[in-house]
Amino acid sequence: MGASRKTVQIVILIGVLLIGGYAIGKTLFADDQGPPGVGDRPPDFSLLGMDGEVHNLSDYEGKALVINFWGTFCPPCVEEMPEFQRQYEKWRGEDFDILAINLSEADLPVANFVRQMDLDYPLLRDVNRRTERNYGLRSYPTTFFVKKDGTIMEVFVGGMTEEQINERVERLLET
Amino acid sequence: MFQNTKCECGHQNHVGTVLCEYCGKPLGEESLSEEPLEMRYDGVARRSQKANPSWIDRIWNFFSSVKIAVYLIVITLLGSTLGTIYPQESTFLSGDPTTYYEVNYGLPGKIYYALGLSRTYESWWFITLLVMIGTSLVICSLDRVLPLYRALNKQSIRKHLTFLKRQRVVFTRDIPGDPEEFVEKLGEQLKRKGYRVNRDGTALLAEKGRFSRWGPYINHIGLILFLLAVLARSIPGWYMDSYVTLPEGEAVEIKDTNYYIKNEKFTVQYYTDDELPDELKGTLRAKLYETKAVLYECTAYCGDLTREPELKEVHRHDIIVNDPLSYKGLHAYQFDFDETPKLKAVKPVLVDKQTGESYGPFELSMTNPEISYQVGPYTLELRDQFMEFAIGENGKPTTLSREPNAPAFFFLIKGPGLPKEGESYLYFPREIDKVRFSQDQINRDIADRFEIKVGSMENVVLSGATTFLNIRVDTAIPYVWVGAAISMIGLILGFYWQHRRIWLRIDDGKLTLGAHTNKNWFGMRGDVASALRKLDIVVEPKSLDNGGNKT
Numbered sequence: 273m274g275a276s277r278k279t280v281q282i283v284i285l286i287g288v289l290l291i292g293g294y295a296i297g298k299t300l301f302a303d304d305q306g307p308p309g310v311g312d313r314p315p316d317f318s319l320l321g322m323d324g325e326v327h328n329l330s331d332y333e334g335k336a337l338v339i340n341f342w343g344t345f346c347p348p349c350v351e352e353m354p355e356f357q358r359q360y361e362k363w364r365g366e367d368f369d370i371l372a373i374n375l376s377e378a379d380l381p382v383a384n385f386v387r388q389m390d391l392d393y394p395l396l397r398d399v400n401r402r403t404e405r406n407y408g409l410r411s412y413p414t415t416f417f418v419k420k421d422g423t424i425m426e427v428f429v430g431g432m433t434e435e436q437i438n439e440r441v442e443r444l445l446e447t
Numbered sequence: 448m449f450q451n452t453k454c455e456c457g458h459q460n461h462v463g464t465v466l467c468e469y470c471g472k473p474l475g476e477e478s479l480s481e482e483p484l485e486m487r488y489d490g491v492a493r494r495s496q497k498a499n500p501s502w503i504d505r506i507w508n509f510f511s512s513v514k515i516a517v518y519l520i521v522i523t524l525l526g527s528t529l530g531t532i533y534p535q536e537s538t539f540l541s542g543d544p545t546t547y548y549e550v551n552y553g554l555p556g557k558i559y560y561a562l563g564l565s566r567t568y569e570s571w572w573f574i575t576l577l578v579m580i581g582t583s584l585v586i587c588s589l590d591r592v593l594p595l596y597r598a599l600n601k602q603s604i605r606k607h608l609t610f611l612k613r614q615r616v617v618f619t620r621d622i623p624g625d626p627e628e629f630v631e632k633l634g635e636q637l638k639r640k641g642y643r644v645n646r647d648g649t650a651l652l653a654e655k656g657r658f659s660r661w662g663p664y665i666n667h668i669g670l671i672l673f674l675l676a677v678l679a680r681s682i683p684g685w686y687m688d689s690y691v692t693l694p695e696g697e698a699v700e701i702k703d704t705n706y707y708i709k710n711e712k713f714t715v716q717y718y719t720d721d722e723l724p725d726e727l728k729g730t731l732r733a734k735l736y737e738t739k740a741v742l743y744e745c746t747a748y749c750g751d752l753t754r755e756p757e758l759k760e761v762h763r764h765d766i767i768v769n770d771p772l773s774y775k776g777l778h779a780y781q782f783d784f785d786e787t788p789k790l791k792a793v794k795p796v797l798v799d800k801q802t803g804e805s806y807g808p809f810e811l812s813m814t815n816p817e818i819s820y821q822v823g824p825y826t827l828e829l830r831d832q833f834m835e836f837a838i839g840e841n842g843k844p845t846t847l848s849r850e851p852n853a854p855a856f857f858f859l860i861k862g863p864g865l866p867k868e869g870e871s872y873l874y875f876p877r878e879i880d881k882v883r884f885s886q887d888q889i890n891r892d893i894a895d896r897f898e899i900k901v902g903s904m905e906n907v908v909l910s911g912a913t914t915f916l917n918i919r920v921d922t923a924i925p926y927v928w929v930g931a932a933i934s935m936i937g938l939i940l941g942f943y944w945q946h947r948r949i950w951l952r953i954d955d956g957k958l959t960l961g962a963h964t965n966k967n968w969f970g971m972r973g974d975v976a977s978a979l980r981k982l983d984i985v986v987e988p989k990s991l992d993n994g995g996n997k998t
Contacts, residue, residue, distance in 0.1 A: 278503070280589070281503055281504075281507050282503065284585060284586065284589070285503065285506065285507070288578070288581070288582045288585070291578070291675070291678065292575075292578035292579075292581070292582065294678075294681070295574050295577075295578055295678045295681060296571055296574050296575050296578060298574075298681045299569055299570060299571045299574045300571050318750060343849060344845075344846060345834065345835070345845070345846040345847055345848050345849055347839070347840075347845075375849060376849065377834075377849050378814055378815065378816075378832060378834070378849075379815075380816070380818070380829065380831060380832045381831065381832055381833070381834075381846065384830070384831050400699075400700075402700075402702075410543060
């Protein structure tokens with residue numbers, strides 16, 4: 273009976289370790305439920321681009337990324353887009369990309385806007401604000417700088433100048 | 448450390464035994480006293496009490512201690528009160544928790560958030576405490592119930608005289624006549640009172656209500672199940688508590704599921720003045736909130752953005768307060784509504800002002816318009832669309848938001864008598880915007896020839912009320928209920944029945960009787976006195992009291 277007692281003890285303690293460990297572990301690693309911040313991985317998305325292709329975030333794995341949310345109705349968003357275009361041209365050929373996600377606007381204004389702007393970095397269309405919500409956006413524009421290892425280096429809220437973008441992209445490419 | 452655990456009756460007891468497992472003679476310190484015996488767990492050793500504990504035993508012993516269990520429960524109670532100081536993050540529908548606490552409560556709020564107390568009940572330390580309480584429940588119970596079961600299952604009938612004399616209910620007297628006959632008669636009487644009687648010559652053990660001893664352990668099984676069920680909520684897909692906004696007529700995806708839900712119509716009814724008491728007359732009192740909801744399951748192209756998802760209707764229900772739509776464990780509760788009508792579409796006509804003739808109507812959606820409309824001989828090409836029209840700093844038209852608050856449509860009109868490249872025409876569907884932005888001035892000459900206008904209210908499509916639903920999944924709930932029910936059964940067993948035992952032996956014509964119960968000593972003494980009275984031994988129940996009692 274001494275041996276069976278030991279077995280019971282071990283079985284119960286292992287059970288506690290498994291169930292308790294799972295429950296406690298879940299609380300420790302559940303923090304990414306909130307909006308993504310520095311050090312987190314940006315939430316995945318799969319969006320239709322203005323080029324007619326589906327763009328998945330995972331397609332850009334291993335690249336330094338700038339994920340920018342914009343709308344035609346937001347003047348600072350519109351102002352910073354040519355700045356991003358210049359940066360896009362500057363870093364062409366590097367492991368770098370810019371993804372500009374439109375804030376779930378109607379087709380026509382977006383199409384008209386893009387025609388006027390002459391931008392050639394990927395412009396994606398969010399649907400029903402789903403991606404925007406996953407990213408926990410509160411104001412526009414918001415730009416996420418993602419390192420090559422897939423973690424967020426910085427979340428910038430507000431319009432940006434080329435200088436500000438350039439300085440961050442340089443840091444991104446160093447990682 | 449060597450400890451002699453052998454009783455004088457020859458029985459070898461476990462380390463930590465207080466009363467000999469066989470004859471009941473007090474051992475160790477207990478034998479030095481004259482006070483009534485400590486009868487907890489019938490004096491048997493807890494499983495964990497052993498010499499030379501290993502490290503596994505040490506962990507085991509830690510959780511086996513009731514004192515530790517009490518500390519754990521007290522710490523958990525105090526910890527959970529921390530979560531009630533300010534609202535928990537999980538109760539927010541909107542708002543940013545990173546700033547909420549500081550803005551509303553100042554420095555204490557900032558500290559509260561920094562310490563993670565805004566998520567007290569999901570914190571690692573709180574869950575750790577719960578897991579420890581659960582472990583303690585299992586181990587404490589197991590350590591006590593198994594030895595107790597064994598002790599009660601093989602009780603010896605003839606107990607040591609000291610054991611009998613040191614019970615809280617004791618009776619001694621010289622008995623004339625045949626001792627065996629006396630014991631048999633008394634046994635008969637006790638049987639009538641519902642006791643199970645065991646005899647061993649001139650010794651007797653009568654017992655009833657033993658099952659009530661299992662009550663606390665059954666209660667614990669229920670609590671463990673309850674706790675496991677609550678922890679099971681963290682299994683993916685087992686628990687969800689979210690909110691969806693449903694404009695009328697649009698199937699909206701329920702996040703993290705394969706379902707879509709549509710609000711076919713939302714209605715709110717108010718009480719009429721006739722139905723209201725005088726003091727409430729003239730106020731709006733809601734009588735009914737109802738969402739006619741349809742639940743769809745996505746069968747194909749669910750995540751595909753290039754195609755519309757294929758939806759299959761699976762359930763339909765008129766949701767009212769406390770009567771949710773329920774389908775396979777998913778519940779949708781009425782939560783809120785917004786009755787403000789929104790302009791959804793207009794059906795305007797193109798009027799030739801010179802001839803008075805009108806062409807159309809055509810349907811113009813505010814959010815998803817067609818690119819081109821054919822009305823009579825004229826073609827209207829939609830060139831641009833502004834949701835909230837404004838003139839920007841550069842003098843060009845722009846939009847202030849993506850909500851159709853002040854929609855404007857920029858058309859090219861082509862047709863007979865018009866230039867080949869068309870004439871541009873800016874159209875404001877809302878009369879108020881038309882005036883505010885002086886539509887006719889913007890359109891200049893063409894405004895004298897044509898007008899796009901909505902004839903009557905019939906040609907205005909307003910969206911119905913938006914409803915907000917609370918979507919809940921809680922797969923663990925049935926287990927929580929089962930756990931609670933088992934726990935209740937255990938509590939009832941333990942509270943409403945008592946385990947009563949009477950031992951007696953006759954040595955050389957002298958009767959010694961001892962009795963024990965786990966509660967209700969008044970009843971215990973009554974049972975003994977009334978059985979004795981039937982054998983013409985009249986004793987006052989109170990006189991059986993051997994002290995040490997609370998009741």
